[in-house]
Amino acid sequence: MSGKPKLIYFNGRGRMEPVRWLLVAAGVEFEEVFLDTREQYVKLIKDGSLMFQQLPLVEIDGMKMVQTRAILSYIAGKYNLYGKDLKERAFIDMYVEGITDLMHMIMMFPFSPPEAKEKNLALIMERATHRYFPVFEKTLKQHGQDFLVGNRVSWADVQLIEAILAVEEKIPAVLLGFAQLQAFKTRMSNMPAIKKFLQPGSPRKPPPDDHYVATVLKVLTDEWSPH
Numbered sequence: 220m221s222g223k224p225k226l227i228y229f230n231g232r233g234r235m236e237p238v239r240w241l242l243v244a245a246g247v248e249f250e251e252v253f254l255d256t257r258e259q260y261v262k263l264i265k266d267g268s269l270m271f272q273q274l275p276l277v278e279i280d281g282m283k284m285v286q287t288r289a290i291l292s293y294i295a296g297k298y299n300l301y302g303k304d305l306k307e308r309a310f311i312d313m314y315v316e317g318i319t320d321l322m323h324m325i326m327m328f329p330f331s332p333p334e335a336k337e338k339n340l341a342l343i344m345e346r347a348t349h350r351y352f353p354v355f356e357k358t359l360k361q362h363g364q365d366f367l368v369g370n371r372v373s374w375a376d377v378q379l380i381e382a383i384l385a386v387e388e389k390i391p392a393v394l395l396g397f398a399q400l401q402a403f404k405t406r407m408s409n410m411p412a413i414k415k416f417l418q419p420g421s422p423r424k425p426p427p428d429d430h431y432v433a434t435v436l437k438v439l440t441d442e443w444s445p446h
């Protein structure tokens with residue numbers, strides 16, 4: 220065994236992409252196993268690897284971890300990206316949960332039926348610009364620091380840069396009117412580990428395409444019985 224965390228998921232973003240981002244920001248190398256057949260998934264269930272029969276799965280420090288939030292908070296805690304005290308953690312948690320709600324809309328977007336796409340895109344735009352981004356714009360403006368919490372990079376910053384870039388892919392002008400977030404984006408994108416992650420050939424996954432959607436549906440939605 221290499222000792223590197225092993226990420227087991229589809230060859231795409233989904234719920235694993237924030238894990239990739241956080242490991243990269245922490246400077247941790249990882250290995251990946253990509254699922255593209257139903258049999259691989261059923262095997263993981265049968266051998267007891269998936270506590271709740273769900274992905275993502277991350278093998279780390281002798282554990283088979285599931286539940287995205289648990290995985291992320293373990294990595295954040297281990298690599299000092301989770302604040303210096305309980306109050307900083309509380310703010311990191313609030314920011315992360317808000318960003319996760321926005322990212323959930325983006326993650327589910329490719330799975331929405333064609334007739335719902337326009338409405339769902341409008342909702343992402345509305346929520347990004349009226350609910351979520353204003354919070355981070357105001358926070359950065361008020362304390363005047365480079366990062367959201369405690370004047371040093373945290374899990375919340377890593378999730379925020381991921382979210383900003385994901386929303387921009389759909390709505391390129393979304394940061395117009397968010398001067399702080401524009402500067403934040405430049406700052407975060409220039410951090411050496413993140414800069415490298417944003418280059419072609421890195422483990423960062425491309426935006427989901429039809430093949431990705433079809434693979435996820437094929438792997439997850441066939442009938443499966445434990446008997």
Ligand SMILES: N[C@@H](CCC(=O)N[C@@H](CS)C(=O)NCC(=O)O)C(=O)O
Pocket residue numbers: 233234272273274275285286287288439
């Ligand atoms: N709360 C879980 C949700 C995981 C989840 O819904 N994973 C999907 C794949 S992205 C899955 O395994 N779905 C199959 C199922 O729920 O039966 C987490 O955040 O990890």
